[in-house]
Amino acid sequence: MWAMESGHLLWALLFMQSLWPQLTDGATRVYYLGIRDVQWNYAPKGRNVITNQPLDSDIVASSFLKSDKNRIGGIYKKTIYKEYKDDSYTDEVAQPAWLGFLGPVLQAEVGDVILIHLKNFATRPYTIHPHGVFYEKDSEGSLYPDGSSGPLKADDSVPPGGSHIYNWTIPESHAPTDADPACLTWIYHSHVDAPRDIATGLIGPLITCKRGALDGNSPPQRRDVDHDFFLLFSVVDENLSWHLDENIATYCSDPASVDKEDETFQESNKMHAINGFVFGNLPELNMCAQRRVAWHLFGMGNEVDVHTAFFHGQMLTTRGHHTDVAQIFPATFVTAEMVPWEPGTWLVSCQVNSHFRDGMQALYKVKSCSMAPPVDLLTGKVRQYFIEAHEIQWNYGPMGHDGSTGKNLREPGSISDKFFQKSSSRIGGTYWKVRYEAFQDETFQEKMQLEEDRHLGILGPVIRAEVGDTIQVVFYNRASQPFSIQPHGVFYEKDYEGTVYNDGTFEIYCQAGSHREAGMRAIYNVSQCPGHQATPRQRYQAARIYYIMAEEVEWDYCPDRSWELEWHNQSEKDSYGYIFLNNKDGLLGSRYKKAVFREYTDGTFRIPRPRTGPEEHLGILGPLIKGEVGDILTVVFKNNASRPYSVHAHGVLESTTGWPPAAEPGEVLTYQWNIPERSGPGPNDSACVSWIYYSAVDPIKDMYSGLVGPLTICRKGILEPHGGRSDMDREFALLFLIFDENQSWYLEENVATHGSQDPGSINLQDETFLESNKMHAINGKLYANLRGLTMYQGERVAWYMLGMGQDVDLHTIHFHAESFLYRNGENYRADVVDLFPGTFEVVEMVASNPGTWLMHCHVTDHVHAGMETLFTVFSRTEHLSTITTITKETEKAVTPRDTEEGNVKMLGMQIPIKNVEMLASVLVAIGVTLLLVALALGGMVLYQHRQRKLRRNRRSILDDSFKLLSFKQ
Template sequence: MKIFLLGIFLILCGTSARAKDKHYYIGIVETTWDYASDRGEKKLISVDKEQSNIYLQNGPNRIGRLYKKAIYLQYTDETFRTIIEKPVWLGFLGPIIKAETGDRVYVHFKNFASRPYTFHAHGMTYYKEHEGAIYPDNTTDFQKADDKVHPGEQYTYILHANPEQGPGKEDSNCVTRIYHSHIDAPKDIASGLIGPLIHCRKDSLDKEKEKNIDQEFVVMFSVVDENLSWYLEDNIKTYCSEPEKVEPDNEDFKESNRMYSVNGYSFGSLPGLSMCAEDRVKWYLFGMGNEIDVHAAFFHGQVLTNKNYRIDTINLFPATLFDAFMVAQNPGEWMLSCQNLNHLKAGLQAFFRVQDCKKTSSEDAIHGKHVRHYYIAAEEIIWNYAPSGIDTFTKENLTAPGSASEVFFTRGSTRIGGSYKKLVYREYKDASFTNRKERGPEEEHLGILGPVIWAEVGDTIRVTFRNKGAYPLSIEPTGVRVSKSQEGTYYASHYISSSENVPPSASHVAPKETFTYEWTVPKEVGPTYKDPVCLTKMYYSAVDPTKDIFTGLIGPMKICKKGSLLANGRLKDVDKEFYLFPTVFDENESLLLDDNIQMFTTEPNKVDKENEDFQESNKMHSMNGFMYGNQPGLNMCQGDSVVWYLFSAGNEVDVHGIYFSGNTYLSRGERRDTANLFPQTSLRLFMQPDTAGTFDVECLTTDHYTGGMKQKYTVNQCKQLNENSYLYLGERTYYIAAVEVEWDYSPSREWEKELHHSQERNVSNAFLDKGEFYIGSKYKKVVYRQFTDSTFQVPVQRKAKEEHLGILGPQLHADVGDKVNIVFKNTATRPYSIHAHGVKTESPTVIPTVPGETRTYVWKIPERSGAGIDDSPCIPWVYYSTVDQVKDLYSGLIGPLIVCRKPYLKVFNPIKNLEFSLLFLVFDENESWYLDDNIKTYSDHPEKVDKANDEFIESNKMHAINGRMFGNLQGLTMHVGDEVNWYLMGMGNEIDLHTVHFHGHNENKEANIFQKLKITERLLLQMKSFNSRSWVLHKDLIVCKTTAIKTLYYEEWY
């Protein structure tokens, strides 16, 4: 049987006579690591000495910049005596392992450390005995030998570079993969055990270097959490001068051990990133960490391409893998920084140098024949986040007692309220800056944003900037060519004496001064053949980006293909263009905070700026500076061609899911209705609204939604349209009820206990153990369940293939051209409804169904509800209750809707794939309608429960897949040879940023990690099963509590 399995395995791996056997000798050693080994003074962005000392300075109860770590090293041969030196820029990352498709890689592994570790690869194929990951997987004997390599022992891991794990048709020749130790992955990786693995197409390498590439670099963006390291106690004893006084659970101490770094180097200390101008450079990037690891890697002064799309900022999240190509331009020293503004302040910055090696320029010269001249001033205004004073969704006053808006809009002795003094960009007619350009009705929606700067390829942009504020300011653009002399931000990797430390004029325009910027738009920065006609970009003040942006200094840019714009800057063949900037404006970081305290609080001397409630009241969840439906100007006609330009800035809380109710859009050939945005992300969406009415555009991140990041857009019927011209030829009827149940997140604790035993961890579980007053694993919930008919007497029993759905409602199906009737009965004790994303309804209003009542909801499935040109044939949507969409969701009401292209297209793909729908969600039971019931029913001492207690609140956040934790989700069973569709769904809050890792398999994406399962994301993955065993599927975030988000999927022989 073993020989037969091996034969099948080799066939599927596409092994050929030309395949190579590659041998790597990898050892683990313990060493001392310095996060800031370059001790010279530097000029960094948004960083001061006090800030850097938090992380780098040791003391009585601070470790500082030196830590004991375990790292991977490469050796020349099996004697493990001679180390192969690696590039200095790799930092503490392990050596680069490279393979071409078809290769077999032998990793001869020796553990020189003081505790057991392993080697586990992503993006390669292996048998169970070469997995290098320990978890309860029903294996024994020789198949367990890889699970732990003890100190002094050796083991050889054999990996196969399967074609399906390698570059896809849209990928570059070589793609990013990773490897790490996987006994207790969060602690192993935090201890330093991670490295890059690069998988290349067959024959794309020449002497281990990708052909046609001059330089290659690997960078990991990570907040390395040394609190999770196996060596924390050693580091406290070694580097704290009074270790006995250290409190490991003290939040300030824990923050001091979170090292915001690139390859293990912080505060601009990463060495060796150097290249020549005109070099063809390949960047391999990945993120690692936990919920705060929301990274935006920004290459100052450069542009890159990925899969033939033009980019300059790359979003990285835990275990996301990315590669990008760059032709280096603009000689000088440039910054590679994380534009998550909190990370920027904490030192996540690195320098790279572009040298002038006298190579011939590859860019076409811009001779200034087509100049777009803008006159822009920064000036002070009083900005009201909600001018009407009304929440247009509830019709309540924004200061109504008990309302969600009261926190932000009540003005008082120590509260500012809803109006703030701000600095904004405004456009003028000429350099006298006396005649402001008034905004017309089509610009009304811009709100706090600066004017739109637009240009076509071949243009020169000239911006004359006048600083009417009281602080030095600048303008820093993205998406255009900027020389060092025109850069709007200032930094330097070396010490500059105070007498010489005069910032360039472009980066510090003094109050009352004027500076003229000049940027160019060569074709090398403009849209590619795959990009849309226009790219969404932004500009902002970058003297201190954190303070400047939160003060209000940001605006949109539009960079378009030659000849695509009208004389007024409008896109040809488009009826409407809208710009949306969703962000949490943190007024605590504003340059004008003290002014606002003095102007708007009635007792400014009593204000405590460090008070958490005061700080929360100043975090304004807005779009273009408007909250709770107060944004004007979002009007269009039914049938219009509408383009939405979305962009964002901020920090790790700025994880946005912008939902357009009532309509769908196309982006990069994919059909969606919810756009995911992160700091310095930008998107361009195309919509043709087909239903008249007023709809919501809102952020579905739950804290943002309740905090006011929601607006309304109106579709007017400007001309008579034949709405009945679309024929719905199919009709389906589903009988769905809302049913209250007792739900157990972890019916069995065996898998969890075995996991912890194998990891040598003896931990209680704050989420599942009841303790003195916690609730435990069981909760009263409400779920959608299917019935046979309108009597709702006989529930539809779930088949084996549906067992995996768990808490989810039934997996509903529809084809384009169908009309779906949902006969919904509410058997619960409070009002609920059922509403689906992506479908067309007769009215924007979803009517609640009261307890005991039955109501029919009709969902139409026109073409715009189906797959886009670059989608798979079937795409997933979600349905849920919208009476209170936050509480209803967390109470349990959610399910999948699968919409496929018209049935006749299926004759070309007659194979019926298995379908698994998975919801990755932290169920926040504190937000459930049934919290009080659950306390009374399941807490051993309900009278002792304090619902405001932080530990109690945390214990009710259930990290689950389909409502199950710790391997309790059943039914993920397939057979060797099956083709499987995985429909992955994400909903929830800021912490619901998931990366999903399938051990042992690939899917038809870039890696066996699905990168960025984001707020309200719905994605189809396709997989072919070929390896008969039990494998783990889990969320790849390095944080102890997320070990709950794990389950097994099984493969069997027919």
């Protein structure tokens, strides 16, 4: 008997829905978009509006906006999307001035169809590619080798003078969830060479809404908010624009003097813009107090595009949380709502210091609009703080030694000595600083001395209050420069804004490798507090054993360059990947000696455990270790490498305190990891959470040498006996990491083996050499060389997304053609995952769109450097007809992970293989029967409708006859 497992009904419904994802029942929304070249001015008002200074008086603003013999200035040729009323492309649809160079806002509801009539009036090929909607291959608008041809490739590149119609739909599989706001923020952009196309100007906003959210006007307006604003925060890199040479020739007074590789020239072309405006030149965003405002915020760009958008004076609500700062990264989309209360002109800016300084600022105006003033609901306490700013000498290392290692901070050759060395040309570790300090009263004589605040270090005192309270801060500036206090997260009037503008023993450390090396770590102690009841001790039962060996291999990051060269249609020397993959001119190429974790069948370490189809995608990663809450994980580790290594895991309770012991070459060690309740999913998490393990003898060099793997912890009862998840059909673990081979233990060996020159003649500090060894990899592979990301239409897929590395390892991972759900208290829909060093995310999807699709990091440099791969969704027909599939694409046997003991899992049921064909026939028969029943019911409804109409006609004839008789009488 087939038994339906609990909790699978929803997934079954989603599975059935995914089989017909393109069906729609809403409106067809038609847009006529033209691609046009324009001259764009980043500062049309000619001044820094925030400080009200002319450009000549503002050194920073003029460095970006004033043209010179070898400076372009603030005006650039760009290419943008424009909207027209019809296919004559003569009558342009006006857009609000604050939209800047963004394309028009595209809007649709669930069930709608979006038809884009795109005509290219520019001088090179472009496209339009969307996020957040459903499309088939002929409407993807993205150029890359995907195996399609003929009409299915026409959308990939619209030539100058050419046109194409794109058909996008918003099915239920792409709808906002119940927890999402009424409308979700997405974007569209050109995707021939996405980084350069976007830098040239081809990007615009798109929103998809729940049914009934939009009214019937043209253009439609949202029913649930009074104002909709769309803001792009981006350091627009005009050096990547297709028009760079033309801009130099047009705006530089001496074009021949321009050195395009000069760093100061390149910096002058990086515009820190909001919608294409800098230094407050964005036309004012006007809104009414006490009216609902929707902010659609998004970012695009490069590694520098980490933005924190701060709205002065008001609060935002996003995903159920109150904040006044929104975090924005490349291809991150934030939908926030605001009900502004305090009228005035307020600043919105990026809080990253250099971005703020370089002009990423704008103003928004809140008007009273004749509304009644807000009622004062503050019924709590008035809490007074007396805070002084005074100058001190601050020592960053007062103990004189490294608290983690015990070594002296001035030890010659140490990382710390670089920061604490004091000499005629070095400051050392002590600096003059200005610090906030709390005092007892307005006399500022007696300091507040609280034991619980000792850990604050250089921070000012903690200001505490409850909802309904009023905070009064008396501020005394005893320093030698003007200062203020500006708060976040509270309500204040303009007078109190504080901003000037024209109107055990454990270690805690930053996971970014260079930050940890440079000292961003501390020790914290956990003690048993008197009178505190200890937590009941976790009982561990099940044991899972893994036999893992560290072994040295030769690893090829890109064994096949055909995809890369076809994608860019360039020669090897002209391709973006040349610097990383070429082993000439003193470079090493794509092959390196590395150390990797590999799994074996038992403790003899003689028979490697083969990586079957579902594990092929792991690439350089070690085996996917799994456990459930209450388990004991035992890792028997043999070090078959040439130097000491270990195995250290995140998220589990290791049997040893501190870092795990290292295994010398040839040694076998056993590590025990307990999985307490706190290691598993919380009440708001998915059924499983992702972690990571790696060698920690030297965590940075060991990981870059290759020793890293995925770890997944699940709720009790989720894992089946063979290790697969009972609630999923596929599981994929992906590490997005820039492997810095310059920090590998094997660098010198790789130079000797793979360098084309005498090792002694290679400069290991040369910038080109250093850059060439930074491999922008997904599981250790570049340019779509990762294999094994295959699934079937309707399958439930869990993705364990892992981020590690340095501060450049900001990754925003975009899935083409599919959206996913992630849990953060509720289910939310997205198609981009944000990853940072030491962050691990789990997202889940029901595969719905057959085809071979692109997955890539959306950070500009990472796209060109090869951090992209393909995943394939096979159609449901292929799923039913082939259980053990030999695909022509891979020419390898792929055994579905849910085939167990002669059974196949379908819709949460274990079905004998011999019965699959019978089940398929039954399902087809049921489908035909339901279709016949639907037709019969439809016929009955039509028959009854006609009978009622006939009866009405008869009554009408009789009535007319009686009237005629009466008239005759």
